[in-house]
Amino acid sequence: MFLSNHLKLLDHLKSADPARGTPLCALRLGVPVIDAALGGGLLFGALHELSPRAPMHFGAAAGFALALASLRQGSKQTLWIQQEFAATEAGALYGPGLDLIGLASERILILRVPRAEDALWAMEETLKCRAAVTVIAELRNGGPWTDLTATRRLALAARENGGLGFLLRHRSSAAPSPAATRWEIAAVSGARDRFGGLGPATFALTLVKNRRGPCARWLVLWNHHERVFSPALSLGVAAAAGDGSNPARPRRRAG
């Protein structure tokens, strides 16, 4: 065997956690309940699908994808593939916002492709490349080019090289897909901070398809300073624990 193969194996063994019996190479979300359901975390070497529960929740879905990308340690780069028309429909990635959500601008590369099949081709090329790059492909709508055969090639490419790929769809589709997990994301009214302003971003995650465990629903919030997820209490509980002021009334921020 080549030396590089030996070293890859060593890497795998190092990242496995013998106490939990987790599999090799998974991206841990940091919330124990979710990681247990996923069997250790989001598996490397696989595709994962994300979609918003309704078109208005697309911002939350994109935010969740960026948060996952920023969870990877070190200075791993992320490639975001976007079709040109998608920028008009749902906006283009905004540099200052990316920094503030936890993904530094130096770590992201953006590829604008003219057609959806080009997006899948680029994703396959990136997954086959040996540079460890997280790929997120934004697909506007399902069609013949995003069906099972096309995405199966992506899953194969990911499995061979251990890359992490996300398919972010604008509309959720129930078509069969080779993705290891499938999520539906919705935004949820989050907690307020002490002055009545908006708190950290809160997501309602629904795991619709999971190869390694059960499907369930969770509420998490994303702390972008420390780049960790933490479980969120539902809004009813949070409001009662506040200072008694009415959270529905808009407050002006001081200064």
Added chain:
Amino acid sequence: MWLRRLATDRILRGRAAAPADLPLAIVGEIKNAHRLTALNDAAAALGLKVGTALADARAMYPGLAVEAADPAADRLLLGAIADWCDRFTPLVGLDPPDGIILDVTGCAHLFGGESDLCRDLMRRLAIQGFRSRVAVADTVGCASAVARYGTPAAVPSGGVREILLPLPLAALRIASDLVALLAEAGLRKIADVIALPRAPLAARFGAEFVRRLDQAFGREDEPITPRLPVPAYMAERRFADPIALEADVLGIIEHLGGELSRLLQARGEGARRLQVALFRADGKVHRIEVGTGEPVRDAARVRRLFAERLAAVGDACDPGFGFDVIRLSALATERLDPVQTGLARDSGEAELSHLVDRLSARFGERRVQRLIPQNTHIPELAVAAVPAQAKSARFESYAVEQDSLGPVRPIRLFEWPEAIEAIAAVPDGPPVRFRWRRVLHEVTAAEGPERIAMEWWRDDKGNALTRDYFRVESREGVRVWLYREGLYGREETQPRWFLHGLFA
């Protein structure tokens, strides 16, 4: 090289069925009269001359075919022929209206010698339908003179003087009225002028005349202005049997890449911009360019980049009957020092850089982008998308204040803010309800306003309205970035609301 019948050849090439001895004249308007500006061989044999009035020519020979002059088309054709001559040497310059100058220093041996080169060039041009005369000499002036006024041949090195002496003075590329002036003074051949003292010549006939004389004899340098940039490094291959398959072309490119990499390695450089010129057997030239982010020397990488580029533009590069010359040149190079590779694994950076190069080759440089912050407070200009291959300066980090638990800038920004209908409780306050894309949202929490005034010093149309930005959360939890355009009362009576971005 002198294309002696360029204008008529351009017309006659297109006419396959024209009889060979059809007299053809090109007519242009000179001083409000229709005169002949160019003739073909058959018309010249009839005795017509350039400058004859059209009416006289028609009276003499009613069977004369006539076409209108089109100098722009002639220029384009001359340019196309010059590009075709690129296969002999990259230093090709134009000598308008109907001449081309090639610098064949050092490459004549590739074609079997200078006289063979002349004959080959004339033969290839004749196959394509152009009558030409080609001469090779030490200086541009001498070559041009011999091509037009002498017998076309390869002038041996050092034989400039003997060849030039018997030629008429018009061969020195001077204006015709100056030739007439010299004729009045009794000077008709170059031999008459060569022995005269220079100062009186310059005084009487102008410094230009003396300069042309010097250029012809090599006392003064005359550089050629090449039409295309001359590459620093070049490797090429000629085929006796033209090749047309893409796989073969890529294999040749890899082989040429290996040769080029040896040249580059000797100088310690790597290529940043590479061009492949594919010369078709019938004269057309296809040029494909590829750029890289980091200097590259590896032949396999070069082949992959061109494979992507050919996949993207393949239809435009029709091989026709095949390519008989393929040339790989490095247009821009940079210093590349050898790097010590680790024992264990390849560096991820090099792989990433190669991935970026391949994606740029496939989709175009401007589609693979990095986000670089800009020094402006206007939100839509605060970040610029720069091609990932460009070497831009290190950027400073953003200075956006952040004192709340949630981020203050959206993760997605619309290029054109979308107009929404919003109702605010107070004119200056945040909205309580807004309708976006036909869905009504009720606002449960809002932060703001963040007042961003437009750059008044840049605006000259008077429509730089101040914006009050609000981060709002709706009942469903959707967070958006809205602004009201125009200060109520001071700038606008009916301020409009826009949605600019989405938060997570």
